[in-house]
Amino acid sequence: IIGGTAYLAYGVYEQKHPDDQFEPDPTKKNLVILGTGWGAVSLLKKLDTENYNVIVISPRNYFLFTPLLPSCTTGTVEHRSIMEPIRSILRHKKAAVKYYEAEATKIDPERKVVAIDDNSDIKGASNKTEVSYDMLVVSVGAENATFGIPGVREHSCFLKEIGDAQQIRKKIMDCVETATFKDQTPEEVERLLHMVVVGGGPTGVEFAGELQDFFDQDIKKWVPEISDKFKVTLIEALPNVLPMFSKQLIDYTESTFKEEKITIMTKTAVKKVTDKTVEAEYTGPDGKKTMQVMPYGLLVWATGNAVRPVVRDLMSQIPAQKDSRRGLAVNEYLVVQGTKDIWATGDCAVAGYAPTAQVASQEGAFLARLFNTMAKSEAIEQQIHDLSSSLNLQPGNTAEIAKEIETHERQLRRIKDIKPFHYTHQGSLAYIGSERAVADVSWLNGNFATGGGLTYLFWRSAYLSMCFSTRNRVLVVLDWLKSKAFGRDVSR
Ligand code: NAD
Structure with missing residues (x-):
């Protein structure tokens, strides 16, 4: 075939x-x-x-x-x-x-x-x-929005272009290999294996899910000594992630992340980034603000467009x-x-x-x-x-x-032939890790909000059908099969 x-x-x-x-x-x-x-x-x-x-x-x-x-x-x-x-x-x-x-x-x-x-x-x-x-x-x-926050451009990775994805892929393995290097201090190991994602829109959520999958399904097998130290944190300034999805799917995403052991920090706005730390301000239910300094190994910045x-x-x-x-x-x-x-x-x-x-x-x-x-x-x-x-x-x-x-x-x-532009929303889809996805789909004049394993298959087939060419489709299917059969490639 x-x-x-x-x-x-x-x-x-x-x-x-x-x-x-x-x-x-x-x-x-x-x-x-x-x-x-x-x-x-x-x-x-x-x-x-x-x-x-x-x-x-x-x-x-x-x-x-x-x-x-x-x-x-x-x-x-x-x-x-x-x-x-x-x-x-x-x-x-x-x-x-x-x-x-x-x-x-x-x-x-x-x-x-x-x-x-x-x-x-x-x-x-x-x-x-x-x-x-x-x-x-x-x-x-x-281009990527940084809101003029100091240190973002210099120290974080974005996720917009192919070069960004390649840089992240290298950096993940660099952090893993450096963390296992001879005589690293426990603090340095913890820092290097702390992966921080800023922005709880679909880009940040999908990346956090993919990253945790990579760790759970592959890295953990090849580098078992870091099993209990690898940590993904998603930071979002608003009270919840994925604001464009329904409440039910937001809750589903948050509970899935909890199961996957991804930490979500909402109502937390990053204010400063250095080469090793992220400084973020948390707003409590009483409106009280507290600053937190988090050491990180990889920082991915996904806070939207400028x-x-x-x-x-x-x-x-x-x-x-x-x-x-x-x-x-x-x-x-x-x-x-x-x-x-x-x-x-x-x-x-x-x-x-x-x-x-x-x-x-x-x-x-x-x-x-x-x-x-x-x-x-x-x-x-x-x-x-x-x-x-x-x-x-x-x-x-x-x-x-x-x-x-x-x-x-x-x-x-x-002028009958040229009607003004009208956008038809067909729905929103996002992958949330561990072979689950969320979908808010408008179909047959109704709105359907679903999440889970079947939605994941729907997500896969929808994205496959949207690929530009037959060549792209064949290559993506082969990549999926390859990573399933042999695991993802952990070389840098
Ligand atoms: P976004 O604008 O959707 O989300 C960015 C998030 O970052 C916001 O929720 C914002 O509150 C948060 N943020 C901003 N500054 C922050 C700070 N200093 N600290 C902490 N959090 C901060 O960005 P995106 O995910 O890159 O998406 C961009 C656009 O592309 C959106 O319209 C999105 O719907 C679309 N998109 C859709 C999909 C999909 O449907 N699967 C995937 C990717 C992107």
Whole structure:
């Protein structure tokens, strides 16, 4: 069966070779897409690339299936299994798409150009240049929020990119091997084997669960002398973890963690990090605050998103963005407020939804439909552009603007083919360790909240079906089988 599946995957993989990269057609508009994450890739998947000169710019030349990133930190899944090269995604498009591996360093909405820097590792090969656009989609995501807390950037590991997962995987084993080194003091052993996770959102919870699994199922077998010393602590500032899940699932997660011997510290906010300690403030039921200093070996920081510098810079150039804090405020067509020809999707856009992969992917698909329809009908395109510019009038006379917006909304509704973006929440899923998961799923007009072993199988099959390609799916299944049969690889 495996041989057959591999052959099938190989067939799918081999079926198309990339066309030459295009020479821009002067009769078509330049559509520049920044990013290769959920928003950008879902747009590219459905976009009819024959209608535009499409240029993709991203420092990461692959799409990363982020829901399985916590599994990479322990080797349950290998990192290459959840990466899909952007070149392989683009070769399936009808018309060739240009790709530049570079970081967008500045967007100039006046001159309609994006400054890019390829940050090449090849000595003397680094290039800085500009790319001009007629239409721009900003899908650059977000960076890790540190809230300016001292020591976080210098001493903790984040969990956003493949490099972060690889760093964590090495660090776990470094702590284990160093703790078992000759003549270590008991205090140092305890410190090295204390794994601290800050942030009780899904990233922190999934990572804590995976880490405890790694210890219980593998490390303990190979390094039995540390059995009673390895400890995972999850620190959360709010009164409970996973605030987006129902009360029942929060309780289930907390009791599962208790069984797994993961310590949860809620109402505890980290205030300072040093190379060996975390300083956190606990707020008691009477409101009394106490400081605690915890030595750690590994510190993983998962406290959510912050705006990237290139996005912050763009916001500072657009007066209509002055009140937006969390990213580029967009209208219901995902047009960046205060602009006519810039759209934003995913974690860098503020559209009124949580910054999740599900939202970004639906936004990307929406933009693809929008751009396809725009290209098909010149008349509709003209209408949309006019409407977007009127909708993005700078703040001033609010009553007049509100009235105008209302008129435009009525007009928009009349354009049957392009309805405003509407997000359909399909539910939330999270792995919580020891082969259990929690799921809040909207299905058949009902909401289902479940947790446990069966939910874990559902979690696995849902994530598998969401993987980008057949190749990814086959590799992930093989990784699961491999880690089950032989245990996770504990080499550094
Ligand atoms: P998050 O924003 O969901 O959670 C971060 C948590 O860190 C918050 O609960 C916050 O109270 C806490 N925090 C902040 N500062 C702190 C401090 N100094 N000390 C202690 N705690 C502190 O972040 P995330 O988990 O990275 O998720 C980001 C987004 O991605 C969310 O929208 C989330 O829903 C989504 N996501 C979803 C899944 C899933 O559905 N399985 C997985 C990963 C991420």
